[in-house]
Amino acid sequence: MHAKLMRGWGRIIDRMGKGAFADKIQCGVPGLNKQLTGSMPSFEVIDRAFAFDKHVLDDWLAAHQMRAVAANAVCDIDDMQLVLARALVMLNEAEHPDGPGGRAITHQEYLAGEAMMRELQAASANWLQKCTNIRRPTVVATS
Structure with a gap:
């Protein structure tokens, strides 16, 4: 120990x-x-x-195969899965042949999905930042 x-x-x-x-x-x-x-x-x-x-x-x-996390920690990945699922539903509806623009997404559909796509962008940026942090060396070698 x-x-x-x-x-x-x-x-x-x-x-x-x-x-x-x-x-x-x-x-x-x-x-x-x-x-x-x-x-x-x-x-x-x-x-x-x-x-x-x-x-x-x-x-x-x-x-001991354990780690310390804050008591109020929230799993970011769960949030990202929900955002991805909502974005996929929105995209499927926007590109559906029976939609307002047929398979083409209309300006109104783009604007209606803006907040969700920005949320998805933030979630994916958070994911990528975690990847960057993992790759960042924790100890700097000196000669």
């Missing part, structure tokens, strides 16, 4: 420095050094680190 927890500590230290992290968890640098070399931090210190950086426990949680 200690090694997995210290991976989270290390990521934060790489990002902000040892002294700044020690201040955030209300611990001196010598105490932080003890933790990094084998002493287990108290639950209060772990709690302060988690309050500061919600990813500090990711390695430990992943070892």
